[in-house]
Amino acid sequence: MEFSVWFGNIANTITIVAGVIAIATVVVAWLNQPKxxxxxxxxxxxxxxxxxxxxxxxxxxxxxxxxxxxxxxxxxxxxxxxxxxxxxxxxxxxxxxxxxxxxxxxxxxxxxxxxxxxxxxxxxxxxxxxxxxxxxxxxxxxxxxxxxxxxxxxxxxxxxxxxxxxxxxxxxxxxxxxxxxxxxxxxxxxxxxxKNQPLPTASVATDSNFDNLVSHHSGPAFIGLGPTWQGEWWDNTKHALDSLAARHAPRVLVLTVDVDNNPVLQARFPSSTLPYFVMYQDRQITQMEAGFSSIPELEELFRNYLK
Known part of the structure; x- marks a missing residue:
């Protein structure tokens, strides 16, 4: 009887030690794994x-x-x-x-x-x-x-x-x-x-549809204005404004305006530097900035609206 108890204790001890060694081996392997x-x-x-x-x-x-x-x-x-x-x-x-x-x-x-x-x-x-x-x-x-x-x-x-x-x-x-x-x-x-969901993009504003676009939006409108003669530079700017819309719509309405084809809007938002950007709210210009460097820079310049 005493031998059986002694043998059982030895077996349990061996089992515990083997378990500890196995766990330690797994822990060491996990700590040493490539990352x-x-x-x-x-x-x-x-x-x-x-x-x-x-x-x-x-x-x-x-x-x-x-x-x-x-x-x-x-x-x-x-x-x-x-x-x-x-x-x-x-x-x-x-x-x-x-x-x-x-x-x-x-x-x-x-x-x-x-x-x-x-x-x-x-x-x-x-x-x-x-x-x-x-x-x-x-x-x-x-x-x-x-x-x-x-x-x-x-x-x-x-x-x-x-x-x-x-x-x-x-x-x-x-x-x-x-x-x-x-x-x-x-x-x-x-x-x-x-999630493969559709992303908002900037809307194209013209002399004929601008008032209708902003009147149906309750928040601020961010307007990027530039000339078609700038070619690829203006195309890249408009593409960046699509990303701005994806980040801030629908709270902010993002619009692009080709000033060459929309003289009324160019006169309404005049600037000597192209492209330029306007924050428009309650039928008023609340901020205007000229020149484009990057979306993060625009977001910093208009941080009071693009939060």
Missing amino acids: LSVRTHVQSGPIPQLQLTFSSVGASSIRDIELSIGVLDDNDHAACGDGAGAKATLGRNESLTIRTQPADVQSSTSAPEERVFNLKPTQGIYVTAQFRAPVLTWLRASRTFAWPPVLRAASEHPVELRGHRERSFLDRVAPQAHQAPNRHRPSNAAKRWI
Whole structure:
């Protein structure tokens, strides 16, 4: 009897020790697992540019990492997509960088860890990183970051797509791509885009419809005025105002006016600098600013209205 009790105690002790060792092994494996850090930097301006840096910050290396890129248009269609670099091992503190630049600029980098991607002013980009899963190493993990035109024009950071949203997005734009945290909080426009909801855009105001547009809106109206002869510059400004509308409508009515074709409105809102922007409320001009640099700058200038 005493032997049975003694043997049972030994067996229980062995079981407990084995359990502790197993738990400790899992904890150590979890603490030492590879971690992929993603840093985003947006260079704001009339035509914003993006830099994405993928780094290994865990105790062990990222294995079999592969980056792919696709260009997004206003309808979230991938205009193209290709491999953007791969490494069998991304060691601790090593990085792979994706950087965008204007379409008419020739690449100036020779670093193998950096990939430069040319974008037209109205294009966005998505980047997917696939790598060996940290724990279940026979699986592939992925992280996808999307920077559609509506977010680019507003100088917003890209959004990270997770779970079913990542899968549905890649199914929609890059089904061939199938085989964690962004510190920037998505705006309302980004949340709508993630959910594939329609985004508000700026309305075109003319001499004949302006009064009707503002009379049916109870809040302030933000008006961007510019000339058609400015060509691509004015087109890019109007595209940015679409992003402004996506961020602030319906509280703020965003309008664009081609002053060449609407002399009455040009006389009503005169300015010697083009393009220029007017905040209009209760049939009065409450603020006017000239020149365009970026959406964040406009939001700062008109911060009393664009909150």
